[in-house]
Amino acid sequence: MKAFRIFIAVCGVMAILWMTVSLFHEGFNPSSQTNALIIGALFLLLAVENWMDDQKKYAAFYFLLAFIQIALMI
Numbered sequence: 733m734k735a736f737r738i739f740i741a742v743c744g745v746m747a748i749l750w751m752t753v754s755l756f757h758e759g760f761n762p763s764s765q766t767n768a769l770i771i772g773a774l775f776l777l778l779a780v781e782n783w784m785d786d787q788k789k790y791a792a793f794y795f796l797l798a799f800i801q802i803a804l805m806i
Contacts, residue, residue, distance in 0.1 A: 733784065740777045747774055765805045772801035 747770050754762050779794035 736781060736784075740774075740781060743777060744774060747771070768801055768805035772798045772805065775801060 750762075750770060751767065753760050754767065775794050775798035779791045779798060782788075782791035782794060
């Protein structure tokens with residue numbers, strides 16, 4: 733469980749770096765769909781973590797956020 737939390741933290745840091753570089757570097761311009769997919773995947777990871785910790789209310793909230801984020805991608 734601790735390794736999964738470390739994995740989520742590392743993914744979060746990488747996503748923050750990805751978004752920061754995409755905002756300020758002109759040569760690196762990923763699509764908005766790629767950014768939405770990355771954020772949706774982070775919400776899914778948080779939902780799985782909360783589901784494994786038996787925090788069903790928070791897990792449902794993160795699943796909803798992931799669904800909205802990925803649905804907006806389409």
